Amino acid sequence: MIGTGAGAHAPAPAPVGVTQLLDLDEVGGRVERTTLPGGLRVLTETMPGVLSATLGIWVGVGSRDETPAVAGSSHFLEHLLFKGTPSRTALEIATAMDAVGGEMNAFTAKEHTCYYANVLASDLPLAVTLLADLVTDATNTAADLESERTVVLEEIAMRDDEPSDAVHDLFAETLFGDSPLGRSVLGTVESIEGLTRDDVDGWYRQRYAMPSMVITAAGRVDHQQVLDLVTAAFGDRLAGEGQPAPLRLGEAGPDRPARSTGLIARRTEQTHLLLGAAGLGRLDDRRYAAAVLDAAVGGGMSSRLFQEIREKRGLVYSVGSALTHYAGAGAFSVYAGCSKKRVPEVLRLIREELDRVAADGLTPEEVARAQGQLKGGVVLGLEDTGSRMSRLGKSELSHGEYLPVREVLARLDAVDEEQVRGVAAELFGRPTCLAVVGPYRESDLDRL
The missing domain is CATH 3.30.830.10 (Metalloenzyme, LuxS/M16 peptidase-like)
Incomplete structure (x- = not known):
């Protein structure tokens, strides 16, 4: 968040x-x-x-x-x-x-x-x-x-x-x-x-x-x-003199995945897969740049992954990326669901796009579009009482302070191409792991 x-x-x-x-x-x-x-x-x-x-x-x-x-x-x-x-x-x-x-x-x-x-x-x-x-x-x-x-x-x-x-x-x-x-x-x-x-x-x-x-x-x-x-x-x-519990800081996340692949073998029509790596902790100041990166790479219909894999090639119905933040640890992942015969090509395209962004970063136009998408999402997400109640709770428990909406928007606006390039090089350069649910055997994952 x-x-x-x-x-x-x-x-x-x-x-x-x-x-x-x-x-x-x-x-x-x-x-x-x-x-x-x-x-x-x-x-x-x-x-x-x-x-x-x-x-x-x-x-x-x-x-x-x-x-x-x-x-x-x-x-x-x-x-x-x-x-x-x-x-x-x-x-x-x-x-x-x-x-x-x-x-x-x-x-x-x-x-x-x-x-x-x-x-x-x-x-x-x-x-x-x-x-x-x-x-x-x-x-x-x-x-x-x-x-x-x-x-x-x-x-x-x-x-x-x-x-x-x-x-x-x-x-x-x-x-x-x-x-x-x-x-x-x-x-x-x-x-x-x-x-x-x-x-x-x-x-x-x-x-x-x-x-x-x-x-x-x-x-x-x-x-x-x-x-x-x-x-x-x-x-x-x-009653009593108790003080609020200290902010959870958590242990630092792993530099590399615990293992390279995970499989749930099942006879499904679609193969469901997640490819990803260790991410950023929720108190890392670079999370704003990471959010812009995530939105441009796989956060919407104009994102690179959606355009490249679904719109241009029609290989999937659903594809997108996500950031997860915890105290001291996090994850970046890309999800896709497709037929078994298309999995190798989909994985190749995902890896190629991530490598391309890690090497070259995003264009100024992509950064601006992602910033607009995120800022609109922040404000539109506060239209109901439940989302505002939730924002207050997560602010206090997860961050130890409340940050006004205008400050969040300002921090997103302050993200530039160099910051995004630096985060992309780090996140997309880390060792990845692959989780698969579908009609596979363990030996099949090595080829993927």
């Missing part, structure tokens, strides 16, 4: 109880931040032109924090928390939200977990009460764990049945190996079957602490109202 953070050193947060005004303009709205006692952080963005609000409770824990023995615990817990609390059953939680036409859900990533609700602004008190209850006081019974274990196993099966999903987890494993970043957020069938109630509930009691949590709200909200609601909902849990 390019829309947050400025570098490796975030400014010192305001003292507990002091509200900071972080942004106030026609693009970013009114953004305010307060740290409550116990280390709980609250950020809001006021959007007067809407009638709704989205609330998120972020926890700075994800699959990167797990050992192989408890792989999938963070995601399993995300499911389990909706099963009930001492004051509400799962049905009562769902009924309360449905009764006001709201939506409540959650997601787990490598480095964080988020529980969120989108409601009418008048129903924000209900959203705060429900989310705070399930995040802080879930029962996590053994019976609920057993019923939800089947659900998670079905989710793993659904991922395995979708080759375009499975190849992304396979690529992470091929690039990062048997490290936390290389393991799926979902865990494995073996790890999920082996999890006990003590494993999951212990993860909850240990990791879901106030210093690790961030609450964000965007829409027709008032910062003081949100603070009052959160203070009432969290109650005694806000």
Whole structure:
């Protein structure tokens, strides 16, 4: 994500109880931040032109924090928390939200977990009460764990049945190996079957602490109202002198892939492949130049890969590139899906285009077009309350600061051809790995 953070050193947060005004303009709205006692952080963005609000409770824990023995615990817990609390059953939680036409859900990533609700602004008190209850006081019974274990196993099966999903987890494993970043957020069938109630509930009691949590709200909200609601909902849990958890820095990523190829052999109509290499960490200042590079190479219909492989030759339906950033590590990858007989030519064209950009960089016209694409995407991506709520959470947890939208646009504008050329030479000069889902044998991959 390019829309947050400025570098490796975030400014010192305001003292507990002091509200900071972080942004106030026609693009970013009114953004305010307060740290409550116990280390709980609250950020809001006021959007007067809407009638709704989205609330998120972020926890700075994800699959990167797990050992192989408890792989999938963070995601399993995300499911389990909706099963009930001492004051509400799962049905009562769902009924309360449905009764006001709201939506409540959650997601787990490598480095964080988020529980969120989108409601009418008048129903924000209900959203705060429900989310705070399930995040802080879930029962996590053994019976609920057993019923939800089947659900998670079905989710793993659904991922395995979708080759375009499975190849992304396979690529992470091929690039990062048997490290936390290389393991799926979902865990494995073996790890999920082996999890006990003590494993999951212990993860909850240990990791879901106030210093690790961030609450964000965007829409027709008032910062003081949100603070009052959160203070009432969290109650005694806000007591104490705890400080917010430090920014996750993470270990440096690998210089080369853990292995050169990964394969899931399956009789599919299309071969799904990801070719890529180690990328940049999310606090690397070069990520803006890398974003411009990514957009020009494979980020849209005018990109080099799309034009060369789909438009000119008609070899694929889908082809594109992506950047992934973590604390201290990252990845650059190119995805394509095509028939087996076309795979060698598609891979050759991808490699040739990456080599060409590594050697010659981009033209001024390509840089300008990519900058325009990214800037438009940043602004258009902030049209709804959910995206703004998410931006606040990722800013705080992943970057340790909020960067105004106008500053993000200025940093994209400041990227020039030489910066892009330098990043391209580095990223595209690194050893690559290839992940494949399709009708192959291991020996076939050597020829690819």
